Amino acid sequence: MTELQTVDLPTTIPKHKKSLLSEVAARTAGKSNIEMCIQCGTCGGSCPSAADMDHTPRAIFALLKAGVRDEALRSNTPWMCVSCYYCTVRCPQDIHITDVMYTLKNIAVEEKIYTDSTAPDFSKTFINMVENYGRSFEVGLAGIHNLKHFIGRLPGMTPMVIGMLTKKGMPITPPKRIKGMAQLKKILKRAKELEAV
Amino acid sequence: MSDYIFYPGCAMESSARAYDISLKAISKTLGIGIKDVDDWNCCGATEYLSISATPAYALIARNLALASRQVNGSNTVMASCSACYLNLTKADHNMAVDPKFGIKINQALEAGGLSYQPGALEIKHILDIMVNDIGLEKIKSKVKRPLEGLRVAPYLGCMVPRPDYASRFSDAEQPVELDMLLESLGAEVVDFPLRTACCGGHMTQISPDTAFDLINRLVKAADDQQADLMVTACPMCQMNLDAFQGEMNHHFKTNFKMPILFFTQLVGLAFGYEASELGFGLELVSAKSALSKLGMKAPESDSAAKVKKPPKGELPMPAPLPKMPRSAEKEATQ
Amino acid sequence: MTKNNEEPRIGVYVCHCGTNIAGVVDVENVATWAKEKLGTQGVVVSRDYKFMCSSLGQELIEKDIKEHNLNRIVVAACSPHLHEKTFRTATSNGGLNPFMCEMVSIREQVSWVHTDKVIATEKAKSMISGGVARIVHHEPLQPMSVPIHPATLVVGGGISGIQAALEIADAGYPVHLVEREPSIGGHMAQFDKTFPTLDCSACILTPKMVEAGNHPNINLYTWSEVEKVDGYVGNFVATIRKKARKIVEADCTGCGICQEKCPKKVIDDVFEAGLGYRKAVYTPFPQAVPNYPVIDVENCTYFEKGTCKVCEKFCPTNAIDFEQEDELISIEIGNIILATGYDLFDARKVSNYGYGRLANVFTSLEFERLTNASGPTGGEIVLRDGKTVPKSVGVIHCVGSRDKNYNEYCSSICCMQSLKFAHLVHERSGAEVYNFYIDIRTPGKGYDEFYLRLVEEGTNFIRGKVAEVSDTARNSEEEGKLIVQVEDTLVGKQRRIPVDMIVLSAALEPRADAKEVGKLFGISCSANGWLIERHPKLDPVATMTEGIYIAGCAQGPKDIPSSVAQGAAAAARVIGKIQKKEIELEPIRASVIEEKCSGCRICNNLCPFNAILFHEDRMVSEINPALCQGCGTCVAACPAGAIIGTGFSNEQVLSQIEGLLMLNIEAAATD
CATH class of the missing domain: 1.20.1050.140 (Glutathione S-transferase Yfyf (Class Pi); Chain A, domain 2)
Structure with missing residues (x-):
């Protein structure tokens, strides 16, 4: 698990060294400040899910700086991020760490580098619903996702599911489509084209 | 209006x-x-x-x-x-x-x-609007049924206080707005140390073990403080702590029964609405027995305070920062 | 043509400054260009040279003045802050009035701020063109001499101020030492040990305090503040408010009975850093200098309720005077040294470290008091309960420093201080110590050796900025402890380390009133609030205002050796000035053309140096040349255009602008 053993550090500094860091910075909305990292570890110390990450966020930044592209993008770190923003507000260098994690996920999905599909699938299922209805649909989402990835978990979940549907009264049918569905589709289509540029 | x-x-x-x-x-x-x-x-x-x-x-x-x-x-x-x-x-x-x-x-x-x-x-x-636009004085004036006897753990989670954009209304780590709101309703607010800790977000779906750990920390901390219930200002926090509390209990072999409510439900209760008009009963961990304490004097708590307050006559503690909403703090420093 | 109908013969010198300028600006091209294009303006000689400030460079100017009969010199090099004096001297050595030299800053304003070589070269040309156009209108000026008053005001009685005062007093000159607190000693008096040699702070400080207190050349004003400063270098007048001690100093023997009998106990936020108590009548510590107490009127029962007077009853010499009033004292001095020190960062702001919420989180100053033999625990390291000895202690570096959320700068002393703490914990309690650091910075004599000593002692050094300190246990091992959550960045893992006590090495910050102090004495603060020195390397204790010096932490965070060195350095500068007996002032001054003055008095109140007086009889304003600092405020403000600034006449400024825009060249070309 220690990255010191698993990281395949290049013996020479690769040519694309700078470009990886600036690529990530450029793809992050707003100002990422990622180049300012001083490797203090505030992010890794603050992270509530650090124990389940193969690298701490700090180590990811070191990999990005060193230009170790595959290792950085293959990591489960961004996918374990819970978006709690503790690292972002505590970072002494004002690096927008959570947003950088989103960017890393974007690149990993685009380049199909991250192999465990659990997290990307969940996001994609979610998006699928939003792109079809304009709204999300919690029950459907959880159902589809757990059937695919956690089928063994379902028996344990049964009491909760029943509670959700009866006691909590959550709808089991998909939401009504928003009126501007066509408009939304056009916007998203254009956005996807712009993203690819 | x-x-x-x-x-x-x-x-x-x-x-x-x-x-x-x-x-x-x-x-x-x-x-x-x-x-x-x-x-x-x-x-x-x-x-x-x-x-x-x-x-x-x-x-x-x-x-x-x-x-x-x-x-x-x-x-x-x-x-x-x-x-x-x-x-x-x-x-x-x-x-x-x-x-x-x-x-x-x-x-x-x-x-x-x-x-x-x-x-x-x-x-x-909404919390910002209630504390800073409407104001605690006005809210206090509408209270018909003070929430006396109810020990409440205020739980904000991550995304209301963070990230700390300049325009954000509260401190990123130790916000006091929810505490003060609940206090104005007459509730006893426990010093909940994890008020802005993470509920696990979508991890209940992606990495359940990670989520159970986070849920456990929160519920346990509230229980340690002898809270009767936790309130949140976030649907995701409420869902994770409420709906997955059972599965978490199963995972850790614990038996917490901590009701998780929305803060607006408690405001409504204090304003004199009936529980049925406020969506009570929709929670999976029932708040019924907790609410039965309403109006009764809560028993003295003893656990958490012990570590924090030294016995009299010893080294003095630094004064804590004054408790005021950040908006008031900003005005005070201007 | 110049004013006195003299044909301008100008020499232009373009400095390479090694590669500082030549790396970006094509200096040879600039020099050739100046000769060709500015010949019509009077440029006779134009050269480039590797280091104009070297003696060879200076000699070049002197030689050219003689050989080419030059009457004006333009040096395009660094900022005039650095070398204006050098080139004025060279000009003077060549036989001209030193003010016939103009500097053009093509380093700070060109090569250091541009990367495009072509554009930078063009900009350098334009700036030189401005300088040449301006110097045509220069006139010889004579500096003015003023006497220097031999007395010095030292503000702040910490180690830096004490050192400065003693050096000057020992040289035989009078010093007024003003201290806000009841005793001199400053922060150093609060410490037990000093790094890296661990000598006892009081043992090395108190002899100096006593010496300062007894020195025949030092007037000590404690419990006092400077309220007003008038005048100028050599001739300042300062008003000191001597706050009412409510104790008649002449009668007080310092026996301490009043403190003993006083029934009112108050938390001492200053000397004990909030960790201990004092009485309402008190001297902050036993070795205080002077050792007369003060009555803290805000907490004294008599001043609160009108009865008590226990101190008065017991005072054997009747030295208590409840009616005593503040006293305003006016003193004349020639120079001023500001050694006003620092404030400790309010660690409560870092809410994730729990100070103010978690009892056993301490600040560095609290910990200093905890380890001090005369502190609230007699030097025993114990928890907030006053008795439990910790079995494990975490020391957190960089609290409020190196952090954009608080202070971006490094506070410079925290690493060594934290190492000292770790050592004291080892020595006194045998507890396990964890030091949490981002980088260990030990660049001082014997400092890194001290670090290695701590490594040898078995201190656990964990490289990582602590994320949070909490008392929320996750398992039985953490129960009842403070848990430090941190990434051990050398391992790449998050760790949770339970300890009994936390010490926060909090940042050093400028005094809360540093900006007002700066304004009072007419000097500036940096964006952070530290007082600004004249030059960060070469003139670290002088300021941009003549006669005002700074020393110690008022200038920036520093340790005791550096504070002492700066105190002594400032003193040496002042002694040098006093010994010269008089000082030449820059002849850059404003003056009023009486015929044009309408007597509107707009300038009177604008002058920051109170240099303008108004003649009621003639209804005109006049500027006192000794007080005027040449800032130009009145020149710009005068609606009648009746005030001229020597060296900054309309002619000079407007020609310089025309020169910058190269208007003079185009005009010449079309002629």
């Missing part, structure tokens, strides 16, 4: 109906006019941002564009869900500080005949 453009978000129609019902009830008492963003769409939560940034922001920005068309006197958008609140403010913020990015998002909106000028809207969370 103040009017707000309301962005409810998807959860208000499903898992967080209690939040919606209680909010609508108390807004009558407080004289707040609420008008939904017409034909709003999902904000994408944390999911769309994970896959592709531009469409994710465009999705959020459609709501901003629609809301800005509804500006009429007030340009304040009220959000109830913390993830929605964060996404709306984040899109507005990033479009403003990164003009190139702002143009790109507007190019996408253009395909649907829409546009949004960053900064055109003021996006606020």
